Amino acid sequence: MMGLGTFGYPAPPTKSKINVHYDVPEGVEIRGRYCEEFAKILTKDSLQFVADLQREFRNQIKYALECRNEAKRRYNEGGLPGFDPATKYIREREWTCAPVPPAVADRRVEITGPVERKMIINALNSGAKVFMADFEDALSPSWENLMNGQVNLKDAVDGTIGFHDKARNRVYKLNDQTAKLFVRPRGWHLPEAHILIDGEPATGCLVDFGLYFYHNYAAFPQNQGEGFGPFFYLPKMEHSREAKIWNYVFERAEKMAGIERGSIRATVLIETLPAVFQMDEILYELRDHSVGLNCGRWDYIFSYVKTFQAHPDRLLPDRVQVGMTQHFMKSYSDLLIRTCHRRGVHAMGGMAAQIPIRDDPAANEAALELVRKDKLREVKAGHDGTWAAHPGLIPACMEVFNKNMGNAPHQIQTMKREDAANITEEDLLQRPRGVRTMEGLRLNTRVGIQYVAAWLTGSGSVPLYNLMEDAATAEISRVQNWQWLKYEVELDGDGLGVKVCGDLFGRVVDEEMARIEREVGKEKFRKGMYKDACKIFTRQCKASTLDDFLTLNAYNNIVIHYPKGSARL
Secondary structure (H helix, E strand, C coil): CCCECCCCCECCCCHHHCCCCECCCCCEEECCCCCHHHHHHCCHHHHHHHHHHHHHHHHHHHHHHHHHHHHHHHHHCCCCCCCCHHHHHHHHCCCCCCCCCHHHCCCCEEEEEECCHHHHHHHHCCCCCEEEEECCCCCCCCHHHHHHHHHHHHHHHHCCCEEEECCCCEEEECCCCCCEEEEECCCCCCEEEEEEECCEEEEHHHHHHHHHHHHHHHHCCCCCCCCCCCEEEECCCCCHHHHHHHHHHHHHHHHHHCCCCCCCEEEEEECCHHHHCCHHHHHHHCCCCEEEEEECHHHHHHHHHHHCCCCHHHCCCCHHHCCCCCHHHHHHHHHHHHHHHHCCCCEEEEEECECCCCCCHHHHHHHHHHHHHHHHHHHHHCCCEEEECCHHHHHHHHHHHHHHHCCCCCCCCCCCCHHHHHCCHHHHHCCCCCCCEHHHHHHHHHHHHHHHHHHHCCCCCEEECCEEECHHHHHHHHHHHHHHHHCCCECEHHHCCCECCHHHHHHHHHHHHHHHHHHHCHHHHHHCCHHHHHHHHHHHHHCCCCCCCHHHHHHHHCCCCCCCCECCC
């Protein structure tokens, strides 16, 4: 059936397009809207490449996801994640990944953002060393967003991308010097419901990777496998078997393209608790294609709650208190640095999510000072680079790393962090300390609902309370509310003696919805999808069983199937 458009308005194909179809290979069906620009990306040959990847690796992917569920069962029965005795030999042996490619040796500041056209231009022009173009947590994965993102990235790689902002009467185009482009596809768990392969939804990350690689690999200089790209970030992995699949995908892509093994390079985000015990193994599986690991710290906190969802002795304090000074977070960061440098690759730091506060210079300077302190901690710990969410933060981040790293492109040889060799499972699992407050419950609810409302209307990167939020913040907010409700947490501070229960949460939701309406204005509130978002968010917070991912649960709300758009089925 035909659904509503991405932004909530009816979007049927025009009469002239009703019988226009994508030219697809056998076994592939496109159920997304036909568009001539999209058809330049969804060519028969590129779809054949994606279908070949899907058919070759779908059983391995299904097995990896089944293993995730089996691990969750063990944790829910009281087990703890830890280092795998069977792969001790990988952790203890001396080996290194392929040499760091000169093209991406210096990554001291990276900017991230969705694959939106203006964002791509601004990020590539920002002065950062790398731009990570995101198909994952910073993007609402509607058909329009995904396909426009592929069009935008192809234009960016070709150097032809431009944007005319009619409201500001301003034209955006690329500078002569731009950041290196990395692309983050979706995680293994997310489907692409608009593309069916042999009757099944395609794996989202293979669609993102496959289309981008197929159309853009030739634009990267191919120097006998020396790692000149394309470059990727790989999210949400929990085990090295998932990295092994990616390595096979890269080898398959290189073979198809006729380029040398090791041309593709990727950084893996360590953003799940199980993955911190698999860092050596993940690098080992990707050793010919690796350029390091990254501290995805917001998702890591989310994963801590999800992993210990059946452990009432591991309740988090207010999420704003779970920073990098918490012992389990510092241990995670220190071990990541030690592991990466021992294996000869970059250890990337976490996100600075602040955005400029233009109407309050004092508050803006205070926010920048927090950024500087966080980046100083990272560079002194040994990180080779860091992340920022807004171009306005690049100078502050760059200043800190320049001052402490000088002309060296990284710290791989100089910061071995042998002191981190003694980090234990207990260090990585230590219970976080802090208080649980009514304001923490309110903030989770207010931010979670507003993020979901934006996501439903096509925005995955959302400015809220002077921070640029993506799906990770909504996930932390959701699972913490769920955890507090499930175990009827007793609140500290102003809520002293009050237990979180269904009635209390219902009142908080009503009051925070009223606050959101006051803050955004009645007209915007009425036109937005706040009520729908509230239903989705509160339903997940109150669910008897914790959903693995908010976005996976909410995905069907943005799937729009048009009349069959394929010439062959």
